[in-house]
Amino acid sequence: VHSMPPEEELGTLEKAIALTSCFVSLFLPAGWILSHLEDYKRPE
Amino acid sequence: SHYEEGPGKNLPFSVKNKWALLVKMSLYFGSAFATPFLIVRHQLLKQ
Numbered sequence: 001v002h003s004m005p006p007e008e009e010l011g012t013l014e015k016a017i018a019l020t021s022c023f024v025s026l027f028l029p030a031g032w033i034l035s036h037l038e039d040y041k042r043p044e
Numbered sequence: 045s046h047y048e049e050g051p052g053k054n055l056p057f058s059v060k061n062k063w064a065l066l067v068k069m070s071l072y073f074g075s076a077f078a079t080p081f082l083i084v085r086h087q088l089l090k091q
Binding site: 014017021024025029030033036037042 | 062066070071073074077078081082084085088089091
């Protein structure tokens, strides 16, 4: 078993887009809900 | 064996287009991470 060099080297912009997408897809929905928690609570 | 071999050939999804892969992985992992938060929202709205 041996590895090979990447078929295609990623540029800085592509890495930035990929990493940003990872953080946005994880934290945007959660952050939206957490920031609106009070709105979801009904007054007694 | 009649199956193709090599990187990306033994997966149930395509890794050929990296942008399509980014969308697929974002939806897959993003939906899993968001589910418990959506459940909390659902429970709070139910009261």
